[in-house]
Amino acid sequence: MDKVHVFNAGPCLLPQVVYDKAIEAIKDFKGTGVSLLSISHRTKEWEATMDETRALWKELLNIPDDYEVVFLGGGASLQFLYVAMNYLEKKAAYLETGVWAKKALKEAAGIGNAYAIASSADKNFSYIPKGYEIPKDLDYLHITTNNTIYGTEIKEDYDCPVPLIADMSSDILSRPVDVSKYELIYGGAQKNAGPAGVIFAIIKKDSLGKVSRYIPTMLDYRTHIDKGSMFNTPPVFSIYVMNETLKWVKSLGGVEAIHKIDVRKAETLYAEIDRNSLFRGTAVKEDRSIMNVCFVMAEGKEELADEFMAFAKGRGMIGIKGHRSVGGFRASLYNACTQEDVEALVKAMQDFENLKK
Numbered sequence: 632m633d634k635v636h637v638f639n640a641g642p643c644l645l646p647q648v649v650y651d652k653a654i655e656a657i658k659d660f661k662g663t664g665v666s667l668l669s670i671s672h673r674t675k676e677w678e679a680t681m682d683e684t685r686a687l688w689k690e691l692l693n694i695p696d697d698y699e700v701v702f703l704g705g706g707a708s709l710q711f712l713y714v715a716m717n718y719l720e721k722k723a724a725y726l727e728t729g730v731w732a733k734k735a736l737k738e739a740a741g742i743g744n745a746y747a748i749a750s751s752a753d754k755n756f757s758y759i760p761k762g763y764e765i766p767k768d769l770d771y772l773h774i775t776t777n778n779t780i781y782g783t784e785i786k787e788d789y790d791c792p793v794p795l796i797a798d799m800s801s802d803i804l805s806r807p808v809d810v811s812k813y814e815l816i817y818g819g820a821q822k823n824a825g826p827a828g829v830i831f832a833i834i835k836k837d838s839l840g841k842v843s844r845y846i847p848t849m850l851d852y853r854t855h856i857d858k859g860s861m862f863n864t865p866p867v868f869s870i871y872v873m874n875e876t877l878k879w880v881k882s883l884g885g886v887e888a889i890h891k892i893d894v895r896k897a898e899t900l901y902a903e904i905d906r907n908s909l910f911r912g913t914a915v916k917e918d919r920s921i922m923n924v925c926f927v928m929a930e931g932k933e934e935l936a937d938e939f940m941a942f943a944k945g946r947g948m949i950g951i952k953g954h955r956s957v958g959g960f961r962a963s964l965y966n967a968c969t970q971e972d973v974e975a976l977v978k979a980m981q982d983f984e985n986l987k988k
């Protein structure tokens with residue numbers, strides 16, 4: 632097969648070494664003679680994997696001692712409900728920066744008093760709202776740091792006067808994070824942290840236990856902290872692949888090193904979008920995501936969209952169709968996507984421009 636360049640938004644590309652390790656473990660998990668898919672999660676070999684995975688998260692993100700990391704099923708979408716169940720008592724605010732932020736708010740509004748403190752819906756979520764007042768009496772402010780569909784990103788850790796909760800599904804492990812500024816960071820693993828089927832939640836332990844409602848056992852973060860994410864059968868395959876993905880991040884020099892690589896990839900592609908007369912970016916420049924790069928045909932060139940898509944496909948580009956709510960193209964440059972992949976896309980854009988001259 633000719634070389635392909637995978638820009639899928641998630642599940643997305645993972646490093647080849649991670650695929651190889653997963654195949655090995657499916658055949659024989661750690662020399663036990665048992666497949667990873669059949670290993671009991673109560674064996675010492677599996678418990679060692681859980682411990683190591685937690686330790687890798689703590690090391691890579693420099694997570695303070697008063698935090699714990701849990702791994703659960705249900706996707707980031709179920710975390711929207713966990714957040715409200717565990718933290719919403721009187722009032723919570725959500726920064727409405729896209730579809731995922733809206734879905735998170737919807738779950739909270741079903742549980743209690745939750746509202747959008749600011750929104751960029753007026754411009755199809757092409758920017759991150761700023762300058763809004765944060766009332767001091769909020770239980771928390773919820774943000775979505777990277778808006779996968781629209782290609783906008785909050786690239787700093789806010790100094791927030793109230794507890795801050797972040798969905799970091801699509802930019803975790805792409806930059807160093809000051810975890811101490813958050814009560815909770817959560818996300819689906821299926822972008823930078825591994826395959827689909829598991830979420831990570833980084834929880835400040837003393838932030839829990841402050842709501843008066845009954846929290847169903849499975850929805851209570853304390854259950855999973857107490858049981859080391861093994862209250863019920865954990866998604867062993869997904870956690871194993873996450874473990875290998877984290878080891879790969881560490882082998883590259885950790886998140887600081889990865890951040891430099893990611894920034895270079897994004898700058899390469901944005902530079903071409905800004906230079907090329909056939910394309911334009913959709914997100915405002917200051918809020919451009921380094922993970923999801925969204926662009927459309929330039930004004931007056933819209934009719935070339937299908938032709939470019941076919942042209943790019945012919946060059947091995949996979950997964951560059953934009954989300955239907957934005958249209959155009961989206962290249963997701965998660966950690967395993969290489970500079971070479973990005974340059975192949977840039978070359979396709981340049982060649983297409985030359986073809987149309």
Ligand SMILES: Cc1ncc(COP(=O)(O)O)c(C=O)c1O
Binds near residue numbers: 706
């Ligand atoms: C920022 C963000 N939050 C939440 C989700 C939902 O994740 P899941 O499919 O794991 O429920 C996604 C999925 O792409 C996402 O990009």
